[in-house]
Amino acid sequence: MDLIEVSGLTKRYGGIVALSEAQFSAWAGEVHALVGENGAGKSTFIQILSGAVHPDEGKLQLEGQPYSPINPDAAQALGVAAVFQELSLIPDLAVEQNIWFRREPRTALLTVDGKALRRKTLELFDKYRFPPLDPARELRRLTLAERQLVEIAKGLAKDPRILILDEATSALPAKEAEWLLALTRQIAAEGRLVIFISHRMGEVRAIADRLTIFRNGSTVASHVATAVSDDEIVTQMIGRPLVRLYPERKATATERIALKVDDLRSGSRLTGASFELREGEVLGVGGLQGHGQRELFQSLFGASRATGSIELWGKPTQIANPRHALIGRDGIALVPEDRPGQGLLLTKSVRENLTLSVIRRFTDKGFLSRGREAALVKEMVDFLRIKAGTPEQLAGTLSGGNQQKVIFGKMLLTEARVLLLYDPTRGVDVGTKGEIFQLMRDLAARGYAILFYSSDLPELVHVPDRVLVLRSGRVAATLGAGRVSEEAILRAAVLDEAA
Amino acid sequence: MSVSVAERPAETEPARHLAWRGWLLDRAPFLVACLMLLVVVAIYGALQKGVFTLDEINLDTAAAMTLILAATGQTIVLIRGGIDLSIGGVISLGTVIAATQFSDDPLTVVMWSALILAIGFAVGALNGLLISALKLQPFLVTLASWSILNGIAMLILPTDGGGVPGWWIGFSYNQILGLASPVWMLIGLIIFWYWFRATRLGITIQATGSNEKSAFLSGVSIARINVVTYGLSGLFAAAAALYLTTQTGAGSPTIGKDYILPSVAAAVIGGVSLFGGRGHLLGTVIGALILTLIGNLVFVLRVSSYWQPVMSGVILLVAVLASSLAEKTARGQEQ
Ligand SMILES: Nc1ncnc2c1ncn2[C@@H]1O[C@H](COP(=O)(O)OP(=O)(O)OP(=O)(O)O)[C@@H](O)[C@H]1O
Numbered sequence: 001m002d003l004i005e006v007s008g009l010t011k012r013y014g015g016i017v018a019l020s021e022a023q024f025s026a027w028a029g030e031v032h033a034l035v036g037e038n039g040a041g042k043s044t045f046i047q048i049l050s051g052a053v054h055p056d057e058g059k060l061q062l063e064g065q066p067y068s069p070i071n072p073d074a075a076q077a078l079g080v081a082a083v084f085q086e087l088s089l090i091p092d093l094a095v096e097q098n099i100w101f102r103r104e105p106r107t108a109l110l111t112v113d114g115k116a117l118r119r120k121t122l123e124l125f126d127k128y129r130f131p132p133l134d135p136a137r138e139l140r141r142l143t144l145a146e147r148q149l150v151e152i153a154k155g156l157a158k159d160p161r162i163l164i165l166d167e168a169t170s171a172l173p174a175k176e177a178e179w180l181l182a183l184t185r186q187i188a189a190e191g192r193l194v195i196f197i198s199h200r201m202g203e204v205r206a207i208a209d210r211l212t213i214f215r216n217g218s219t220v221a222s223h224v225a226t227a228v229s230d231d232e233i234v235t236q237m238i239g240r241p242l243v244r245l246y247p248e249r250k251a252t253a254t255e256r257i258a259l260k261v262d263d264l265r266s267g268s269r270l271t272g273a274s275f276e277l278r279e280g281e282v283l284g285v286g287g288l289q290g291h292g293q294r295e296l297f298q299s300l301f302g303a304s305r306a307t308g309s310i311e312l313w314g315k316p317t318q319i320a321n322p323r324h325a326l327i328g329r330d331g332i333a334l335v336p337e338d339r340p341g342q343g344l345l346l347t348k349s350v351r352e353n354l355t356l357s358v359i360r361r362f363t364d365k366g367f368l369s370r371g372r373e374a375a376l377v378k379e380m381v382d383f384l385r386i387k388a389g390t391p392e393q394l395a396g397t398l399s400g401g402n403q404q405k406v407i408f409g410k411m412l413l414t415e416a417r418v419l420l421l422y423d424p425t426r427g428v429d430v431g432t433k434g435e436i437f438q439l440m441r442d443l444a445a446r447g448y449a450i451l452f453y454s455s456d457l458p459e460l461v462h463v464p465d466r467v468l469v470l471r472s473g474r475v476a477a478t479l480g481a482g483r484v485s486e487e488a489i490l491r492a493a494v495l496d497e498a499a
Numbered sequence: 500m501s502v503s504v505a506e507r508p509a510e511t512e513p514a515r516h517l518a519w520r521g522w523l524l525d526r527a528p529f530l531v532a533c534l535m536l537l538v539v540v541a542i543y544g545a546l547q548k549g550v551f552t553l554d555e556i557n558l559d560t561a562a563a564m565t566l567i568l569a570a571t572g573q574t575i576v577l578i579r580g581g582i583d584l585s586i587g588g589v590i591s592l593g594t595v596i597a598a599t600q601f602s603d604d605p606l607t608v609v610m611w612s613a614l615i616l617a618i619g620f621a622v623g624a625l626n627g628l629l630i631s632a633l634k635l636q637p638f639l640v641t642l643a644s645w646s647i648l649n650g651i652a653m654l655i656l657p658t659d660g661g662g663v664p665g666w667w668i669g670f671s672y673n674q675i676l677g678l679a680s681p682v683w684m685l686i687g688l689i690i691f692w693y694w695f696r697a698t699r700l701g702i703t704i705q706a707t708g709s710n711e712k713s714a715f716l717s718g719v720s721i722a723r724i725n726v727v728t729y730g731l732s733g734l735f736a737a738a739a740a741l742y743l744t745t746q747t748g749a750g751s752p753t754i755g756k757d758y759i760l761p762s763v764a765a766a767v768i769g770g771v772s773l774f775g776g777r778g779h780l781l782g783t784v785i786g787a788l789i790l791t792l793i794g795n796l797v798f799v800l801r802v803s804s805y806w807q808p809v810m811s812g813v814i815l816l817v818a819v820l821a822s823s824l825a826e827k828t829a830r831g832q833e834q
């Protein structure tokens with residue numbers, strides 16, 4: 001019998017239809033993947049399942065009983081727990097407090113029992129073989145990947161019958177992602193249901209028993225994973241066949257050096273990186289997570305303090321803060337890792353997010369030209385296919401992948417020609433991924449210089465011209481054309497061999 | 500990609516930032532507040548004889564207690580990420596009710612005191628309800644209720660006056676082990692705080708101030724938290740009103756406004772974040788003591804009393820500077 005069965009599920013936000021008569025059914029003991037384009041309604045669906053959002057219409061059944069949780073507590077009481085895409089963590093609480101939030105063990109005085117809390121946390125980490133995490137650390141000091149692990153722990157701590165993972169792997173480095181995939185199988189083997197949302201076909205392939213495809217808020221199809229090909233899935237997801245994911249790689253790099261970095265150091269992780277990025281080049285950055293990639297991007301953008309020398313288009317440059325970095329065509333623009341933290345103002349509209357940092361481009365003798373602004377915004381929204389009701393929709397209400405597109409558009413509008421792309425396709429659907437890669441190559445052909453980090457190895461292999469592999473905060477190897485492969489990157493990342 | 504047993508990924512992270520730096524940075528605003536208190540006390544002690552005696556501690560605590568009580572409620576609201584201006588109204592109303600209703604009979608006093616506390620809580624709870632139900636700004640809602648309560652207080656007692664029994668006025672002179680009752684109250688308050696912040700309720704209030712959306716997704720009923728938070732603030736404001744009548748011996752329909760901004764200032768000086776999620780009552784108490792001692796300082800310096808707000812402002816600026824510096828450095832270290 002189906003553990004969960006949903007039909008006719010509809011949810012509207014004003015004029016935007018997030019779900020329209022969606023159907024879904026899954027049984028205990030399976031990993032059920034939920035796939036679809038950005039804005040297809042996946043997150044809305046799981047928010048309804050977990051009681052955070054109420055549907056307008058629809059019939060939900062849990063084990064044959066009507067199921068309409070009025071809040072996340074109610075869903076949890078019935079054994080449904082979600083690992084949310086936007087994370088549900090409290091920045092000012094410690095890791096362990098977050099994991100057991102509102103379910104903390106208590107003393108006779110009704111205060112939280114710190115010792116028991118620690119013990120339960122360590123037991124949980126042990127039981128599921130968690131990657132190393134310090135239970136006492138305050139959450140706001142953690143990296144995005146570590147936060148994602150905490151969110152996963154929080155979901156597991158509820159010991160749910162239905163565990164929902166909404167793009168839980170997208171922020172994890174390769175090893176941790178693999179660990180999570182294996183864990184997912186284990187949980188399903190215990191007779192529980194895992195609903196798994198991901199834009200990475202490889203992951204879906206590796207673990208899903210069945211999969212359901214959403215498009216524009218409706219269910220397109222449900223398949224047994226082994227009975228359907230990747231192409232069929234993608235075609236049903238985006239409504240047309242995907243011609244190719246990775247673009248053709250024509251070398252467009254010139255001799256001119258756009259960015260020259262010498263002995264860049266920041267914090268304890270970036271310990272002296274040196275490299276050159278040329279005009280028209282896409283330069284990949286790889287390596288195990290935590291070996292200075294983030295610090296490299298942050299310090300090049302002036303968002304964290306660093307020493308060392310940076311030359312931009314041949315001129316020595318001091319980048320003291322992000323505003324410094326952004327100036328004009330000779331500037332540097334960044335697609336950051338932390339969307340709500342650095343990239344987006346969630347309570348501002350799509351239009352404002354796109355144009356706030358480049359307001360100068362729309363002013364005419366000090367006056368704002370609304371017309372010019374509207375035209376550019378429309379161009380960007382169409383170009384990136386940002387799925388928003390109107391440009392006035394608040395950025396915080398966009399789907400995760402569409403938020404990422406807005407950040408991309410914001411960066412493009414700055415006109416800076418040195419682009420720092422830190423995992424720009426995180427949470428982006430396959431169709432758009434292909435477009436973003438094509439866009440990167442097109443920009444390179446127009447003389448842009450692009451530094452590109454990705455947590456997805458195949459992207460590093462197929463998109464950039466060369467790949468820098470960072471190890472312990474330095475460039476351990478530079479893999480040129482023809483020498484880039486997943487294996488070569490991994491080897492350079494872990495082995496002490498000069499390349 | 501092939502998947503077998505779940506294996507624990509090996510540690511790949513290089514050395515972490517030094518933990519104590521983060522610890523120190525987090526407490527920088529509080530430490531700066533302590534430093535400022537020391538400076539104020541040192542100046543005061545240099546100009547005035549007998550500052551470092553138990554008597555002086557008793558007196559100063561007695562003088563600061565109204566503000567400390569009001570600021571305790573304010574601290575809870577600020578940690579929730581809100582603000583409560585209505586405490587001005589609750590304090591005024593509390594004093595006029597006490598000054599018109601208290602009689603020599605202790606039972607009457609106890610009953611009316613309980614009623615005043617209940618009114619305080621109810622007003623706050625109503626604030627919280629309005630804020631969540633109508634999704635209104637706390638600033639506006641509590642501003643409105645301040646105005647309404649102020650009007651009611653005026654209707655009950657148009658000018659300063661009324662009275663309370665003599666034994667009630669003597670409250671702060673009672674001593675146990677050489678410490679006056681306000682000092683014992685303060686000790687009790689701090690013990691309460693250490694308990695409260697470790698309860699689920701205390702943690703939930705802090706969490707909601709830290710990130711409301713996350714709290715909601717974790718199952719917190721935001722409306723319920725608002726009712727409790729503002730209710731507690733009203734309760735502490737009512738307690739401040741009762742205590743205030745032991746100091747003034749009378750009611751005043753306008754006196755509450757003198758505590759609105761200072762209650763916020765005391766908390767901010769003590770390192771409570773206006774953005775919610777962070778703060779500690781110890782800091783607020785220090786802030787309130789600083790603000791009170793500045794009054795003494797102006798007196799012993801024999802300068803115009805108008806210097807008092809000037810000095811308070813400067814101290815507030817220093818405190819705000821300290822927190823924003825700490826915040827920025829912490830940001831730089833994050834991730
Ligand atoms: N609070 C809201 N207000 C307005 N529109 C919303 C709100 N929440 C979601 N939407 C809209 O509903 C649609 C579906 O969003 P949802 O987050 O479910 O997509 P998704 O499938 O999870 O996409 P992604 O893969 O990008 O995460 C989007 O168009 C989004 O803009």
Ligand SMILES: [Mg+2]
Pocket residue numbers: 042043044085166399400401
């Ligand atoms: Mg989503």
